[in-house]
Amino acid sequence: xxxxxxxxxxxxxxxxxxxxxxxxxxxxxxxxxxxxxxxxxxxxxxxxxxxxxxxxxxxxxxxxxxxxxxxxxxxxxxxxxxxxxxxxxxxxxxxxxxxxxxxxxxxxxxxxxxxxxxxxxxxxxxxxxxxxxxxxxxxxxxxxxxxxxxxxxxxxxxxxxxxxxxxxxxxxxxxxxxxxxxxxxxxxxxxxxxxxxxxxxxxxxxxxxxxxxxxxxxxxxxxxxxxxxxxxxxxxxxxxxxxxxxxxxxxxxxxxxxxxxxxxxxxxxxxxxxxxxxxxxxxxxxxxxxxxxxxxxxxxxxxxxxxxxxxxxxxxxxxxxxxxxxxxxxxxxxxxxxxxxxxxxxxxxxxxxxxxxxxxxxxxxxx
Amino acid sequence: xxxxxxxxxxxxxxxxxxxxxxxxxxxxxxxxxxxxxxxxxxxxxxxxxxxxxxxxxxxxxxxxxxxxxxxxxxxxxxxxxxxxxxxxxxxxxxxxxxxxxxxxxxxxxxxxxxxxxxxxxxxxxxxxxxxxxxxxxxxxxxxxxxxxxxxxxxxxxxxxxxxxxxxxxxxxxxxxxxxxxxxxxxxxxxxxxxxxxxxxxxxxxxxxxxxxxxxxxxxxxxxxxxxxxxxxxxxxxxxxxxxxxxxxxxxxxxxxxxxxxxxxxxxxxxxxxxxxxxxxxxxxxxxxxxxxxxxxxxxxxxxxxxxxxxxxxxxxxxxxxxxxxxxxxxxxxxxxxxxxxxxxxxxxxxxxxxxxxxxxxxxxxxx
Numbered sequence: 001x002x003x004x005x006x007x008x009x010x011x012x013x014x015x016x017x018x019x020x021x022x023x024x025x026x027x028x029x030x031x032x033x034x035x036x037x038x039x040x041x042x043x044x045x046x047x048x049x050x051x052x053x054x055x056x057x058x059x060x061x062x063x064x065x066x067x068x069x070x071x072x073x074x075x076x077x078x079x080x081x082x083x084x085x086x087x088x089x090x091x092x093x094x095x096x097x098x099x100x101x102x103x104x105x106x107x108x109x110x111x112x113x114x115x116x117x118x119x120x121x122x123x124x125x126x127x128x129x130x131x132x133x134x135x136x137x138x139x140x141x142x143x144x145x146x147x148x149x150x151x152x153x154x155x156x157x158x159x160x161x162x163x164x165x166x167x168x169x170x171x172x173x174x175x176x177x178x179x180x181x182x183x184x185x186x187x188x189x190x191x192x193x194x195x196x197x198x199x200x201x202x203x204x205x206x207x208x209x210x211x212x213x214x215x216x217x218x219x220x221x222x223x224x225x226x227x228x229x230x231x232x233x234x235x236x237x238x239x240x241x242x243x244x245x246x247x248x249x250x251x252x253x254x255x256x257x258x259x260x261x262x263x264x265x266x267x268x269x270x271x272x273x274x275x276x277x278x279x280x281x282x283x284x285x286x287x288x289x290x291x292x293x294x295x296x297x298x299x300x301x302x303x304x305x306x307x308x309x310x311x312x313x314x315x316x317x318x319x320x321x322x323x324x325x326x327x328x329x330x331x332x333x334x335x336x337x338x339x340x341x342x343x344x345x346x347x348x349x350x351x352x353x354x355x356x357x358x359x360x361x362x363x364x365x366x367x
Numbered sequence: 368x369x370x371x372x373x374x375x376x377x378x379x380x381x382x383x384x385x386x387x388x389x390x391x392x393x394x395x396x397x398x399x400x401x402x403x404x405x406x407x408x409x410x411x412x413x414x415x416x417x418x419x420x421x422x423x424x425x426x427x428x429x430x431x432x433x434x435x436x437x438x439x440x441x442x443x444x445x446x447x448x449x450x451x452x453x454x455x456x457x458x459x460x461x462x463x464x465x466x467x468x469x470x471x472x473x474x475x476x477x478x479x480x481x482x483x484x485x486x487x488x489x490x491x492x493x494x495x496x497x498x499x500x501x502x503x504x505x506x507x508x509x510x511x512x513x514x515x516x517x518x519x520x521x522x523x524x525x526x527x528x529x530x531x532x533x534x535x536x537x538x539x540x541x542x543x544x545x546x547x548x549x550x551x552x553x554x555x556x557x558x559x560x561x562x563x564x565x566x567x568x569x570x571x572x573x574x575x576x577x578x579x580x581x582x583x584x585x586x587x588x589x590x591x592x593x594x595x596x597x598x599x600x601x602x603x604x605x606x607x608x609x610x611x612x613x614x615x616x617x618x619x620x621x622x623x624x625x626x627x628x629x630x631x632x633x634x635x636x637x638x639x640x641x642x643x644x645x646x647x648x649x650x651x652x653x654x655x656x657x658x659x660x661x662x663x664x665x666x667x668x669x670x671x672x673x674x675x676x677x678x679x680x681x682x683x684x685x686x687x688x689x690x691x692x693x694x695x696x697x698x699x700x701x702x703x704x705x706x707x708x709x710x711x712x713x714x715x716x717x718x719x720x721x722x723x724x725x726x727x728x729x730x731x732x733x734x
Contacts, residue, residue: 082449082452086449086518089524121484121488121527123524125527125528147491152457157460157489158456159488160488
């Protein structure tokens with residue numbers, strides 16, 4: 001049975017747009033964006049890999065007379081940099097892109113972040129659309145308007161809040177997603193369940209086999225619920241001044257693990273999974289969360305594993321965590337679950353608690 | 368007599384902030400921004416030249432315990448580039464700037480544009496303040512939220528709309544402004560008068576001597592009125608979808624002159640003055656403006672001259688004008704005065720009219 005196309009609204013103070021989830025969405029793009037009768041130019045940013053797999057399918061949606069111009073960003077975190085953004089802006093300019101042009105970011109999280117940032121700053125902002133091709137990008141990074149690039153000294157230190165005009169999360173495109181990347185994305189969906197959607201959590205707890213088996217209906221259920229959760233949170237707190245911070249569950253130590261391993265050993269979702277497991281230690285030891293619930297959360301995370309090992313030291317993680325940009329005016333913000341489907345942001349996690357959690361995760365990850 | 372400090376409000380859909388105009392404003396900055404009791408970090412972006420002249424005065428406004436950290440951008444259009452923005456972002460990160468930090472852009476238009484853009488994209492946006500030190504920056508570029516950098520293929524092709532928290536236009540700092548730069552800024556004030564403020568125009572028509580003599584009261588009158596005009600226009604049309612386009616009077620051919628002379632022969636304000644004179648030719652020949660009024664406008668512009676000559680050809684100007692990013696979906700937008708204090712945006716200026724005006728200005732500029 002082919003699941004139908006769903007439209008999930010994102011409504012924030014500055015934007016209002018749909019996230020479409022379903023099968024075979026590419027063919028819908030021009031019509032749903034009203035491009036058929038528009039003279040506006042369309043540009044696509046993609047990675048060579050995604051383009052070779054799915055480019056033809058995307059192009060087929062456009063009439064020959066209005067074929068988009070394709071720009072490429074090589075795959076890999078090291079291309080998520082200002083120099084690439086500048087090169088792409090120059091390519092847009094040379095190809096005649098103007099303020100009315102539309103950019104389609106067609107790829108994983110890096111293409112989405114760089115494409116969104118490029119759209120945010122090209123001629124002080126043009127419209128763009130997200131067509132995420134990884135599960136992680138579908139359930140997380142394509143929704144909410146965060147765009148950006150890395151500096152040598154840290155990830156995502158430059159960027160803009162710039163919402164897409166629409167997001168097309170096509171389940172079909174996940175067919176070619178490597179298994180490890182599927183799992184990495186699913187960790188973010190487990191996170192969505194833990195912090196705000198107990199029903200999603202329970203579904204993921206019970207249906208790991210069909211989800212990992214990529215059964216369309218199961219995947220659609222997970223993707224839809226994850227996006228709904230994020231859309232709701234972003235709608236309430238667009239600029240991450242309050243509620244949106246709960247999305248960072250697992251991210252304080254997760255980011256530290258990524259940085260300490262130079263973004264080479266783990267995928268983002270995997271580092272976040274390790275970060276969530278470490279955060280559970282803190283939550284249980286300070287009594288925020290009961291040990292039974294922590295056990296259930298850990299088991300759910302692990303059912304989407306295996307979590308690849310990594311080698312580091314608690315010291316290195318703490319060093320890296322100190323540079324986590326989530327900290328404001330010296331406060332160490334930390335997200336802790338209060339149960340299944342509920343989380344809280346605390347500011348009083350001590351260095352000692354962080355140290356214990358870091359030691360624990362370094363030990364676990366060595367096995 | 369020392370003129371008092373005036374506060375001109377800028378109110379747009381996305382921002383609401385004051386532009387202060389007066390003498391000796393530096394000392395007011397910490398208090399008016401509420402920095403005295405705040406633990407937030409303050410950073411200053413300046414040029415080495417401005418810093419050597421006025422840096423000590425700015426620093427004196429801050430208590431020793433809260434001295435701002437100073438970053439530098441070398442003077443010159445060629446440093447208004449992404450590579451510099453990236454370097455400055457890395458310096459902010461290394462110096463510990465976080466989302467609550469404040470950046471003061473302390474310099475001319477380039478420092479203001481780059482500083483504003485840096486603030487727009489550092490950690491997806493931090494607050495900043497404009498302290499413009501050239502007349503052009505005071506009356507034009509520091510107000511309205513346009514920020515950005517150049518690409519090799521064109522000026523201001525990347526950037527953001529990011530409003531400052533306040534603007535401090537200090538008349539005292541103009542004491543050290545070279546005469547040519549004073550005149551270049553005054554052309555933009557003449558423009559303000561022509562397109563929307565007949566009283567300002569008449570004042571500038573009659574008081575060129577005291578204005579060019581930098582009499583404080585006369586300068587304050589001109590600066591205040593220019594800023595009021597811009598604040599009003601930007602308040603009505605923040606994103607330049609309508610009214611704000613009138614600010615581009617003189618800019619279609621002015622930008623073309625700048626580009627065709629590789630930004631070397633003329634200051635921005637001078638190129639705009641030439642562009643206004645050329646636009647007057649079109650306005651008169653199509654009857655938008657009477658010849659007497661055109662004569663008055665030309666005389667007012669010239670009273671703030673001399674306008675430096677430049678060498679180019681009509682062909683080169685037209686080529687450059689074709690690449691003016693102000694054109695949207697193939698339309699050639701052109702601002703023409705309809706009288707003193709009134710202007711209109713037209714879309715039907717023909718290539719032949721442009722050619723005639725370009726030939727005229729190239730001939731005039733050769734003398």
